[in-house]
Amino acid sequence: MNAIDIRNLSKTYRTRKWGRVDALQDLTLSVGKGEVFGFLGPNGAGKSTTIKTLMGLISPSAGTAQMAGVPVGDARCRMKVGYLPENPAFYDFLTAREYLRFVAAMFGMSPQETQAATGKVLGLLELEGAADRPIRGFSKGMVQRLGLAQAMLHDPEIYVLDEPMSGLDPLGRALVKNIIRDLKQQGKTVFFSTHITADVEVVCDRVGVIVKGKLQTVNAVHELLAAGVVGYQVQVTGLSDFSGEGVEVTVRGGGILELQVPRELLSLTLEKLGSRGAEITLIEPNRQDLESFFLEVVAQGKK
Amino acid sequence: MDVFRATVVMTFRWILRDRVLHAILAVALLMILLVPALSTFSMRQVQELSITLSLSAISFVLLMVTVLLGASSVWRDIERRYLASVLTLPISRTVFLLGRFCGIACFIALCGVVLGAAAAVIISVSSAQYPSDIPIHWDKIGLALLADIAKYIMLASVGIFFSTVSTSFYFPFFASIGIYLAGSGSQEVYEYVSGQFGKEMGSVSVALFKAVYYLIPNFAAFDLKVPAIYGVPVLPAGLGLTFSYAVLYCAILLCVSSYTFSRRQFP
Numbered sequence: 001m002n003a004i005d006i007r008n009l010s011k012t013y014r015t016r017k018w019g020r021v022d023a024l025q026d027l028t029l030s031v032g033k034g035e036v037f038g039f040l041g042p043n044g045a046g047k048s049t050t051i052k053t054l055m056g057l058i059s060p061s062a063g064t065a066q067m068a069g070v071p072v073g074d075a076r077c078r079m080k081v082g083y084l085p086e087n088p089a090f091y092d093f094l095t096a097r098e099y100l101r102f103v104a105a106m107f108g109m110s111p112q113e114t115q116a117a118t119g120k121v122l123g124l125l126e127l128e129g130a131a132d133r134p135i136r137g138f139s140k141g142m143v144q145r146l147g148l149a150q151a152m153l154h155d156p157e158i159y160v161l162d163e164p165m166s167g168l169d170p171l172g173r174a175l176v177k178n179i180i181r182d183l184k185q186q187g188k189t190v191f192f193s194t195h196i197t198a199d200v201e202v203v204c205d206r207v208g209v210i211v212k213g214k215l216q217t218v219n220a221v222h223e224l225l226a227a228g229v230v231g232y233q234v235q236v237t238g239l240s241d242f243s244g245e246g247v248e249v250t251v252r253g254g255g256i257l258e259l260q261v262p263r264e265l266l267s268l269t270l271e272k273l274g275s276r277g278a279e280i281t282l283i284e285p286n287r288q289d290l291e292s293f294f295l296e297v298v299a300q301g302k303k
Numbered sequence: 304m305d306v307f308r309a310t311v312v313m314t315f316r317w318i319l320r321d322r323v324l325h326a327i328l329a330v331a332l333l334m335i336l337l338v339p340a341l342s343t344f345s346m347r348q349v350q351e352l353s354i355t356l357s358l359s360a361i362s363f364v365l366l367m368v369t370v371l372l373g374a375s376s377v378w379r380d381i382e383r384r385y386l387a388s389v390l391t392l393p394i395s396r397t398v399f400l401l402g403r404f405c406g407i408a409c410f411i412a413l414c415g416v417v418l419g420a421a422a423a424v425i426i427s428v429s430s431a432q433y434p435s436d437i438p439i440h441w442d443k444i445g446l447a448l449l450a451d452i453a454k455y456i457m458l459a460s461v462g463i464f465f466s467t468v469s470t471s472f473y474f475p476f477f478a479s480i481g482i483y484l485a486g487s488g489s490q491e492v493y494e495y496v497s498g499q500f501g502k503e504m505g506s507v508s509v510a511l512f513k514a515v516y517y518l519i520p521n522f523a524a525f526d527l528k529v530p531a532i533y534g535v536p537v538l539p540a541g542l543g544l545t546f547s548y549a550v551l552y553c554a555i556l557l558c559v560s561s562y563t564f565s566r567r568q569f570p
Contacts, residue, residue, distance in 0.1 A: 013570070023570075049570070055391040057569040078393040085391065089384040091313065093320040105309030106392040150388075 001069050003158050003189035004031040004054070009063035011049050011213075023049040025213045027063070031191050031206075033157075036184050038200035038221070039193040041210040042298055047193035048086055050210070051162045054191075055083050067158055079107065082151030086162035086193075088143060092136035096127055096146050099135060100153055107154040121149040124179070140167040148176065159183060161192035165199055177203055197290040201225070209294060211301030221290070228288040232266050234259040235282035236273055244269055256281070306394050307402050314406025318372060327371075328414070331364035335421050339429045351437070353429035354444060354532045357422035361415065362451050366483065368414055369455040372407045373462015374475035377564070381470065386569055397561040404463055404557060408456045415452040419445070440534040446542070447531035453549040454525035458483055460556040461520065467564040482519055489516050490523035520552055 011024040024046045031037045041047045052058045054065055054072050070077035090099050097118060104114035122128050125145040130138065138146065144167045151159060164180075165173045180203045183190055194200060200207050200221065208218040236242070236257050242249050247269055248260040257278075261269045273280060318324060335357060342353040377400075380386045390396060423441070430439055461482050465475035493516045495501070501509045524545045530537045 052387075052570065057387060057390060059566075059568065075393050075395045078391060083391045085384075085387040087384070088388055090388050091317065091385055092383075093317055094313070098316070102309055102313050103392060105305050106394055108305055147388075 001033075002030040003033045003035070003068060004029070004037075004191055005066045006030070006050070006054075007064045009050070009053060009065055010061050011046075011053060011058060012061045022213050024053070024060070027210075027213075027215050029208060029215060029218065031189060033189055034184070034187045035206060036180060036190040036204045037192070038204035038207040039191065039210065040195065040197065040200055040207055040294055041193070042195060045210045046213040047195075047210060048162055049213075051086075051160055051191075051193055054160055055081075067160075080157045082154065082156040082159045084144075084147045084151045084159075084161040084164055087166065088147035090135050090143065090146060090150070092134060092138075095132050095134055096122070096138075096149075097131045099146070100150060103150045103153055109154060117153050117155070121152050124152070125149045126175070141169055141172050144168055145172065145175075148179065152179075157188060159188060159190045159192070161190065163194055164192055165194065165196060173199075197294045201290045207290070209297045209301070211298050214301065216297050216301045224290060224293055225287060228290075228293065229263055229285040230288055231260060231262045231286045233282070233284045233286055234261055234266075234269065234273070234280060236278040236280050239273070239276060239278045242273070242276075242278070244272060260286070307398055307405075310394065310399055310402025311406045311409065314403050315410060318406065318410045323371065324368060327364060327367050331360065331418055332421060334360040334364070335418065335425055338422070338425045339432070342429045343433070348435070349433035350426070350430035350435035350439065351532050353426050354439070355528065357426055358444070358447055358451070358528050358531060361418045361422060361448065364418060365411060365415060365451060365455045366458070369407075369411055369458045370462060370476060370479045370483070372410065373459040373479055374466055374472055376403050376407060376459075376463050377466040378469065378472045378475060381569070382472070390569065396565045396567075400463065400467070400561050400564050401557065404460060404553075407459045407463070411455050411459060412452050415448055415455075419448045437534060440531060443527070443531045443534060443537065446537060447527035450525040450527045450545065453546060454522050457520050457522075457549050457552055458486075460553040460560070464556050464560040464563075467560045467567065483522065485515075486520040486522040487526075488523075489519055489521055492516070521548070524548065 006027055006029040009024055009027040010022070013021045013023055015021060027046075027050060039047050039050065049058065053060050054067060056072055056075070056078065059073065065072045067077050068080040091102075094102065100118045100121070101114055104117065109117065118131075119128075122131050125148055127142065127145055127149060130142060135143065135146065144164075148161075148164065151161070161180075164176050168176060177199070180190055180192070184203070184205075190203075204221045206218060206220050207224070209216045235252070236259065237255050239257055242257055242259065244259075244261075244265070246262050246265050250258045250260075252258050259269065270280070338353050338356045338360065341356055342349045345352040377386075380389065390399065423444075426439065426444070458479060462475055462479040465478045469475050492512060496504065496509055496512045524541075527537060529535055
């Protein structure tokens, strides 16, 4: 059983002037247990509509979706899910601790469990100092971190995170990325939306790209990164000069030669270097990053 | 049960920390404190006037509190985007709405009891200064207060219903006030239309008036001020019917509210 199963999901909105907007079109997608899935797309592509449908805020026009084997329309489905909304807002008349207690009650946690879990997530998200302050005094980044804390409170199997890095400073972003990596190590499933490709590259197993409500492609991130290798940077010592067809050579300080080698010429170049007695100190792939891939898919999707 | 209780407690906290309500309750206490002074304007019925003014002041404050809370019950959560965080927890929308209603109802009751206790002190002070021939009927004053609380809990269910179908604060706010005014006068209109005047009206109009009469809450039955002031007997059967009507009306309206709220989309 997959952690998330979406089958032929569509959502159409009626506009005031008898028009219609197809926010989601025939989306079929599965996310396996223990997988970190990045849901990538430009603004207005349908990422949040998909997530809101999964979380029961929107009912689909057609199709079905299940999380942990339970249909998403059923409130019980959310027992095993931790959700972080996009630009979250929480009852600001409560303190962070009071809000977490409220969330714990929703999940039927005992007072002992609540106390332990509250302390743990507040510590993890570095919010202990602000735990007893009203949320209305929190900065945007603190609210975002509280959002993640309340999503993690009941130690769910599945995490659905809508733009989890939004509004965070570099330290906060690094913290969230580390948390997602930890969740992956614990075997949790993470489904998160973003339009920042660098986030996907670092933490995701697979990535799906959605454009204009249609899922364009789903790929394993490691395959994309491997396919995106266009050449290699090779550094050698023990040679004063080197020439080869298609290879760019730069002389660096300390007797180092830096070679930019096309992908198909790597073996041949390495052989040549070996035969001339060069010592290879570095081989690093030059790859087309995910952003280029993403832009390509989006451009195709918009046609 | 924990989920429901947590929703009620959270609603209660929301109300207790609302600064607008603090201001309204401060004005309410001031109004009640002014009762002894105002009662002396009636030279011979100081006690009666103090009871009238106290019950009226409480009624007015409860109306303000109810309309504000009922109208903003769901609207505020939508407007401030709280719902995206709360409705995605494992809570059904029906339980959320019911928790909201019970939290508001508890606060209305608490408000009525606190203001009633303050009024009791004030009425005692006024009547001690200018004793009346009519004894103070504390039981009937309590009953009048209880009926008022029931009336405003009914009105809260009306406000919640409008709040579940509206995206603005103004519609539920003004619609609740409109229903309150209509519900307070509907009994008189019904009797008027059912009498001689109704015979001169078209049958369609009479049927329409009667349909509206049955549709909107009848608040006239909850006005027990006269028995409270003059000690006029109140029939227990009538009281039972009135309170049963309040429970049934709230239940029906909450079912309809739950239905509309459950179907609502939050894109």
